[in-house]
Amino acid sequence: MSPDSKRAPRADASRNAARLLAVAREVLAEEGNDVAFDLIARRAGIGNATLYRHFPTRADLLVAVYADEVDALCRRGTELLDAAEPLDALFAWLDDFVVHVATKRPLALAATEEANALRTSLFSRWHAAITATADALVGRAQPHLRPDLTATDVLALASGAALATDATHARRLVALLRTGLARRTGRSARG
Incomplete structure (x- = not known):
């Protein structure tokens, strides 16, 4: 391993990767998952070689975009843990969650369509992150919910x-x- 390979990415490389992800998210939402890489690179103002250096395959880019979407959904849930009304916070996040599932499912499936082992690993990680977020929100709202209700119940219903x-x-x-x-x-309370 060369000494250069142990260094952190240069600032411009990090900026390019972040720019590519942001533009890819926009372009994929507009054009669909089969959009040409050239269009993403062109809109980002970055050369194709730079795009392929960061994301060697379409699956690499789609996985990165979807992982970023899951991270954003979970960050939103973490932010809502500080809301004054726990029940409002839970349902605000569930609102975001159903939009995520309804609109991002094709991206998640496209990102993982090539390898079953990769799909299992990625989906397990994403599912665990989303479940942990739901669990924290349901736990905080529990005094306002049925006592037997779990985060798994809520996620199944919303999904x-x-x-x-x-x-x-x-x-x-x-x-x-x-x-x-x-x-x-x-x-009005009954049983």
Whole structure:
């Protein structure tokens, strides 16, 4: 191993990679997962060689973009842990979650379509991160929820809504889900 290979990436290389990811996210949302790499490089103002140096294959780029999307969803959940109203925080994140599932699923599948072992590993990691975020939000909101409700229950219900319809309708279903999940107080409470 050469001494150069142990060095941290240069600042311009890090900026280029971040720029490529940001532009790829935009272009993939506009054009779909089969978009030409040349278009991404051109829009980023970066040469094709630089694009391929950072992301040697289409799968590498798609994985990086989707992983970034999962990180953003989980960061949003972490930020919401500081919200004053835990139940509002949970449902704000679930709203983001169903939009993510409804709109990013094709990207996740395209990113992992080449290798089953890679798909299993990546999906396990992404699933664990999302579940941990949901678990923290459900745990904080637990006093306002049915006592037997788990993060796994909430994610299954929200995922079902997201997979059954488009993002707009999935958001509506999650809003309806809230009234079914919220604990009733006072005289209206039953069993």
